[in-house]
Amino acid sequence: MKITRINASRFMSFSTLDLSLDAGTTVVTGPNAVGKSNLGRIVDVARLVVASHAGSAVQDRLDLYARAPRHGARSFRLTLDIEMDQPWEQELVATFICAAYASGRDVRMAHGRVQPVWRDQDARRRLVPESAHLLLRGSLTVDYDEGSQPRWRARWHHSAEDPESAWNIDLFGGNTVSRATGETAGNKLNLQGAWIRVFPDDEINPGATGPKLDFMKIFTSLNHPINLQTSPHDTQAPILNSVRDLHTLLGWDINEPRQVSFTQVLNAVLQRGIVLTDNRxxxxxxxxxxxxxxxxxxxxxxxxxxxxxxxxxxxxxxxxxxxxxxxxxxxxxxxxxxxxxxxxxxxxxxxxxxxxxxxxxxxxxxxxxxxxxxxxxxxxxxxxxxDPGRVIVLDEPGVHIEPTLQRRIAQTTPDETQCLIITHSADLVPVSAPNDLSRILRLSLSLKSGSSAHRVRQLDPREQARWLQVLGLRDTRALLFCAGAVLCEGATEIGSLGTWWEGSRHSPSSANIALIDVGGHTAFGRYIQFLEAFKIPWAAIADGPALHPGSVLHTQLKGQSLLTATEPDSATPDFGEWKGFWRSNGVFSVADTFGIGSHDGEFEAYIEQLNPQLMQQLKAERSKPRLGAAFANQHPIPDEISSLYNDIRDRLMIPTP
Incomplete structure (x- = not known):
């Protein structure tokens, strides 16, 4: 099986969620407490509710999820779009169809000449298993409402290409198939009664193959509610082969005369096809x-x-x-x-x-x-x-293993398995091939709208290569887990600002703010593009030349439609006006001049003005991060740098504890 889409409404951290899932591995990233594990809980709830409708004792765990409605809501809804694409799943569904048909007791046929065993043989011989679209592909919707009886209810919805041809199956109340739109005839039919209206008994010939049976034709031809379950076994009659096989596939005792419903078939698929893990x-x-x-x-x-x-x-x-x-x-x-x-x-x-x-x-x-x-x-x-074709939710698989082992795990996840890896580790984020980019999912959290999911849009080959180059750095992948990022033009800024701010009351590390050296003013754009795609709050600290109209940074952010404020005059640019313009767009600077063609607008010029003697002593230090850190360790934090950090925290919307 595979899950192609997950929807949630008013569930835990999700106000609304509409997430499509591809085959293979999806890596779920984001800071703490943004709802990553709640994705696995959505799958868990859906599986538990179907299990409870199928007769399993899971009420204790469901009672826990009764407290899951978001922010005091009385109800929530979860939907999984599911496709049963594995041969064993299709065999199970086809066997169930044959058993439900052959074991039925239609009143009109009580004195007919067709024996149940003939029906069984004919259905097994002529049914086209792939035609059972109604049961093989659909949406499993789970509703919880604290004021309803029962509080939990699950249904299976199947939509065909024609909007009028959609059907619902109430998985709690009798497994009856009814049209999702329009009226249905009042009298309910069992599957055998519906079957013989569409495929007459005179087509049954034990000695011949006969025309193939399209299961969906039953539902497109009739306008009756149809019950999908086997009839109890008559102890005076031999057990039908399809019934025997169905019990075997479900792991049930064949001697126990139990009815089998589609709910129980779906439960068997979910129990075998879904593997959930806890993060503890x-x-x-x-x-x-x-x-x-x-x-x-x-x-x-x-x-x-x-x-x-x-x-x-x-x-x-x-x-x-x-x-x-x-x-x-x-x-x-x-x-x-x-x-x-x-x-x-x-x-x-x-x-x-x-x-x-x-x-x-x-x-x-x-x-x-x-x-x-x-x-x-x-x-x-x-x-x-x-088994291939499973859906595996791995919650924090890298907590106890070193980075090398984590990378091996990321590279050896089986292709034939749909895997959801929920992690805080940059080493589990795949970046070895272009299609890896679409496998990265990041969750962010807003108090008003709840958790939301973000992933990369479609990229052309050149963009893919640039993104892979950026994400090849572990520090860049680690941004997927931070609450905000500060992009610095050079390494000196990282050394000095990081040292000064870490000594403050609310340090960047305690607020999960990452400081990143982008390696020059021309590289800001691709980092900002990455941060914007995954909705990671950002601020940038640039030297004076980058603030000049027409700079590479100006062109990059304008191309990404990120410069929302009105631009000052560019014919005779005033530095103060342009510095204010950039500040309103998230780009900060300690420079007091553009400094194009000179050293004046650079960060090193700023700290040299603060303490020329100290900078003279540190000139021999070739490492810019060490130079910046050494300067900050020996010079108290300037008021301007403290104010800069406060402004950046406001920009990143980081609350003060």
Missing amino acids: RLPLDRSFSLLSVGRQADLQDGSQVPAELYRIKNGPLLLRQRYQRIQDRFKELVGTGFDVQATPDPEQPGNLLIDVTVSEGDYEYPIAFSGAGRQEALFLSTILVG
Whole structure:
């Protein structure tokens, strides 16, 4: 499966959200508390509500999300656009359709000559699985309303190319398919009753293939509500093959006469197809019941990894092959192997003590003694190696591992898996290929409008190359996680301003403000373009020449439509007027002249005026950052520099604690 779009309204940090998702990996960035983890929670809520409608005991977790409406709202709505594109998903849906049709008991056919087993064989032979668009592609919408009964409600919506051909399935109230627009006939049909109106029984020929069956034709031809679920098994009749296969695919006991609804089919797809992780890992458990090691473990917090590894190590061939791939991935990440050992638990009879061990030479010891980094690598190896076509939400996968390992993880995420990586690490941001740019998502937060998502627009090849060059620097990628950025024309500014401001009461580091050396006045534009694309608040500190009308900076920002104030006269430019103009557009300077063709307008000239003797002593220092820092350490912060920092904080809208 894959999720192609996520919508949210009034949910936690999101007032509204409309986010399209591509295949492959999307890396979610942004400062703390902007709602990155809430993206995973949207998926979690949708999966939980479907599970509750399917009969699973998840009420405790849903009760927690009952407090999720934004800012005291009574309700919220979440929508996931889902496509079931994997062969096993399509097989499950096709088997369900055949079982619902063949097991039905239509009153008009009670004395007919067509036996259920014939219907079953005919449907399995002639149904075109890909024609089940209604069930394979749609929008899963979850509503919570504290004043309704029930408070939680989920529905499946399918839209065809024709706006009039759209259908809803109430996943809570009977799995009835009805038209989303217009009126439907009053009498409800089961799938068998609807089927025989569109595909007459005289077309059924046990000895021939017959024409193919287009499932959607049933819904386009009729204007009746249609119920999508199997009928209870008649214990006096043989079990239909489609019913038997459906129970097997769902992991149910075939001898239990249960009805199967589309809700339960969708729940099975979501449970198997979605892997969610918490941003807090728990220590590995050791003691597991025999029952728990016989079923797939919940890996959300990482504590159940030993049980899952034991299960697949001792399972059928396909699982054992997966175990080998996990071992290979772990060794690729950390350079050593692991294995799993199990012994009876002496304190809890019937339980197994399962330990994951790593080896060094002829010795092995529990991975719990290896530190958090290897345990995180084990967790990620187990998560990432699995069935293709899953949706994996990795929340903070790089917390306990070094940058080199983080980069390996970013490079080895499986292509056949849709992965949402929520991170604070610049090393997990992909920048090796042009299509990596569209994989970067940044969330920002506004008190009024809540969390919003930002990504790069379509770029031409030349722009892509420039962006990759800018993002190739780790410090630049780190801007994705800051609350604001101050772009400095040179390194001297970084050394001196950083030293002065860090000694102030509200330092840049405490406010998550980054100071960046852009490497000259001609480079401001591409950094500002990057910051604007991801809605990162910025200010720039430039030398006098950059403020002159017609400068490269002037041309760059004008080209990006970022100069909103009225420009002063450029024929005979007055420095004071132009300095005020640039200030209103976020570009600040300590210069008092344009200084074109001279040293006068540069930052070094400013600090030399502050203390000529100190600058003379520091002339031998060739490193500009060290020169700036040394000067600031030996000269008290000027009032102008303090005021400059306050103005920049106002520009960046950084609140004062």
